[in-house]
Amino acid sequence: MFGTYIGFGFRAFRMELGSVIRVVIAIFRTDALFSDAGIAITVHLPNESFHSLGIRTCFRDTNFQMIIHGKLFGGQSFLTFIELAKRYGDVVSLKLVMTGVVVLNSLDAVREALVKKSVDFACRQAKDVVADYASGKNLQSQVHESLKDIIAELSEMEGRVVNLEDYIYKLVYNVICSAAFGVRHSMDDEEFNTLMKVKKDANEMFAQRVLVDVYPSLRFLPLRTKNTMYKITEQFLGIMQRHLEQHRETFDPSNLRDITDHMIKAQKDAEEEGIHDVTSLTDTHLRQIMSDIFAGGTDTTIMTLRWAILFLAAHPEIQEKGAAELDGAVGRDRLPELSDREATPYTEATIHEVMRMGSISPLSLPHATTADTTLRGYQIPKGTWIMPNLWALHHDPATWGDPDVFRPERFLDENGKPVPKPAALMPFSAGRRACPGEAVAKANIFLLLGGLVQNFRFRIPEGEGAPDLTPDEKAGGGASQPSPYKVVMTCRK
Numbered sequence: 410m411f412g413t414y415i416g417f418g419f420r421a422f423r424m425e426l427g428s429v430i431r432v433v434i435a436i437f438r439t440d441a442l443f444s445d446a447g448i449a450i451t452v453h454l455p456n457e458s459f460h461s462l463g464i465r466t467c468f469r470d471t472n473f474q475m476i477i478h479g480k481l482f483g484g485q486s487f488l489t490f491i492e493l494a495k496r497y498g499d500v501v502s503l504k505l506v507m508t509g510v511v512v513l514n515s516l517d518a519v520r521e522a523l524v525k526k527s528v529d530f531a532c533r534q535a536k537d538v539v540a541d542y543a544s545g546k547n548l549q550s551q552v553h554e555s556l557k558d559i560i561a562e563l564s565e566m567e568g569r570v571v572n573l574e575d576y577i578y579k580l581v582y583n584v585i586c587s588a589a590f591g592v593r594h595s596m597d598d599e600e601f602n603t604l605m606k607v608k609k610d611a612n613e614m615f616a617q618r619v620l621v622d623v624y625p626s627l628r629f630l631p632l633r634t635k636n637t638m639y640k641i642t643e644q645f646l647g648i649m650q651r652h653l654e655q656h657r658e659t660f661d662p663s664n665l666r667d668i669t670d671h672m673i674k675a676q677k678d679a680e681e682e683g684i685h686d687v688t689s690l691t692d693t694h695l696r697q698i699m700s701d702i703f704a705g706g707t708d709t710t711i712m713t714l715r716w717a718i719l720f721l722a723a724h725p726e727i728q729e730k731g732a733a734e735l736d737g738a739v740g741r742d743r744l745p746e747l748s749d750r751e752a753t754p755y756t757e758a759t760i761h762e763v764m765r766m767g768s769i770s771p772l773s774l775p776h777a778t779t780a781d782t783t784l785r786g787y788q789i790p791k792g793t794w795i796m797p798n799l800w801a802l803h804h805d806p807a808t809w810g811d812p813d814v815f816r817p818e819r820f821l822d823e824n825g826k827p828v829p830k831p832a833a834l835m836p837f838s839a840g841r842r843a844c845p846g847e848a849v850a851k852a853n854i855f856l857l858l859g860g861l862v863q864n865f866r867f868r869i870p871e872g873e874g875a876p877d878l879t880p881d882e883k884a885g886g887g888a889s890q891p892s893p894y895k896v897v898m899t900c901r902k
């Protein structure tokens with residue numbers, strides 16, 4: 410899904426470059442505390458300058474070194490950060506070789522940074538993108554068409570033990586592919602399989618960390634990860650380019666079929682108006698906008714749906730309650746529509762609970778400070794990376810009481826009506842860089858999950874024991890997704 414920008418450990422160095430490069434890196438690593446891990450963990454006291462290395466409280470605890478090597482570098486850093494926060498407070502700073510990183514582990518810290526001081530904390534290495542690719546009726550009809558295909562396919566597999574991952578990929582990709590290019594794929598379609606492979610490869614790469622993010626000077630070296638990343642990107646952009654060319658050949662300004670047509674129209678309009686400045690829309694821009702839509706909108710939705718089906722299979726009583734609500738509000742003769750959302754508060758509450766428990770983007774996307782600034786008494790220099798630990802907010806016992814229990818009722822009052830959304834629930838982050846796809850994502854997930862729950866019962870296969878509801882360690886610290894799992898489906902007659 411998202412690039413992950415957090416620490417690298419000994420293993421990463423060895424994997425990437427071998428011991429020779431480790432020596433080179435050690436030269437840059439002027440203030441690393443650990444002999445084999447290019448990072449210093451430091452804890453800042455209020456009013457302490459980030460720059461004043463001399464007065465940092467150094468962190469040398471042997472147990473934590475093990476946690477750091479095993480979890481931060483090996484994987485789920487959002488959990489490690491909670492351990493650090495218990496010991497050192499909710500704002501913890503790390504040093505990634507020469508880059509300062511500040512992790513925010515509480516609602517107050519996240520709100521101060523992302524909402525109250527949103528200008529100071531709004532920077533990113535990446536550019537701004539508007540992801541308003543589909544809305545209202547358009548989205549609904551695209552979802553319905555994709556759902557109908559999948560419902561037919563899944564019905565054929567009734568009673569079998571299946572891993573639904575590829576079907577969920579297809580379901581979500583087809584919504585986006587039809588919005589973007591006006592096409593839907595079948596399971597054996599070559600382009601769909603290439604897209605799915607490219608995406609899975611990219612996720613695997615991000616989970617392994619991209620060393621160049623932390624050591625920019627390494628971009629001049631022929632690293633394996635960097636080359637693979639180029640290859641993946643090329644494949645993906647190649648598909649975008651092909652669609653763009655095909656659309657140009659059949660373009661009709663009086664019949665705009667999809668997002669690609671709309672973008673070509675915008676490009677032509679700009680040309681006609683003689684705009685040749687920074688606002689020009691080049692083909693590179695168009696391809697890039699498409700990749701942002703795919704990057705932002707596919708994995709996030711896929712991971713949320715995978716968590717949703719797992720939580721529901723593990724909690725049949727919750728699933729039945731949601732299905733009964735849909736039966737009452739929608740019936741069985743049509744698929745759920747966006748206008749049904751108000752009449753289905755339990756389904757909405759279930760989606761909130763899936764997003765809280767699953768926290769698919771546990772460290773949000775890293776921000777960077779745009780200027781020297783302060784946060785809760787700490788001085789933070791311009792260019793520091795900021796990591797809001799959304800996982801910590803979503804699993805804080807002080808906020809939720811029983812954070813590890815899947816309980817949609819926490820978002821409803823005693824009459825089953827929605828309570829105001831708790832401030833600590835922010836799967837889309839907050840402030841001026843919050844996810845621009847939030848409204849589309851919520852609508853999409855309601856339609857997709859609603860359609861699946863209306864039509865199927867998902868159960869954990871008999872004899873499998875309790876399912877693992879903790880995030881897959883292989884996904885690393887940048888994403889939280891379930892480990893591969895299987896379910897048995899029955900059709901709701």
Ligand code: HEM
Nearest residue numbers: 538540705706709770773774836837838842843844846850
């Ligand atoms: C369950 C679904 C989703 C979740 C949980 C999610 C979460 C997030 C989060 C946490 C961020 C980082 C915000 C920040 O830095 O403060 C983000 C950024 C972004 N999201 Fe989403 N997202 C979802 C779906 C989508 C969809 C459907 C789209 C597009 C169609 C999208 C497009 C983007 C883009 C383009 C950014 C980068 C914005 C920027 O750099 O300013 N997301 N998302």
